[in-house]
Amino acid sequence: DTAVSQTPKYLVTQMGNDKSIKCEQNLGHDTMYWYKQDSKKFLKIMFSYNNKELIINETVPNRFSPKSPDKAHLNLHINSLELGDSAVYFCASSNRWTGRMNTGELFFGEGSRLTVL
């Protein structure tokens, strides 16, 4: 059984289009994330949701709008796609850290490779 699943795995689209990536986790975690990995493999956090509430928003352009309908799902919608949005987008999940005894490893999906032409 897949723990964190993302769809689609590949997405090729034209500049200016709007697209969505979906993510689901069946681990019972209460926190989900979107990370962006660029062509140089740099991995940067974009958003984090805890129990459907946005808790981290890393100065991402407002063309990117995450949505969490429930704690098992976190989707990413991107408006007016630009060439620089081409990257691999990773969804991840973990349990909320409530103190110094953090045992929260992140579980990653397989990534969604977005190519903007």
Place this chain on the structure above:
Amino acid sequence: SQQGEEDPQALSIQEGENATMNCSYKTSINNLQWYRQNSGRGLVHLILIRSNEREKHSGRLRVTLDTSKKSSSLLITASRAADTASYFCATDAATGFQKLVFGTGTRLLVSP
């Protein structure tokens, strides 16, 4: 930025040799984690070391942490071709909610 730097950027060794990767970071942390990424795949958690720990082992992996130097190292002993992957360190400095910041990664190639 808090993003860590890893050294070397790329490492090429023969099977059976040991591989050492280093990670430096900038801010105080609560813990540091190492992840592995095979080509075209997602990241997989390897090991976590807390700020009050100095060394940790897991199978062929050995991680050290020096908070005074803000650095960590990952040692893979007796490497295998299947260890070929990119390795990332990730630091967690946030309070309340987890926010992992990843390093730049080391690409490891293990040749048979």
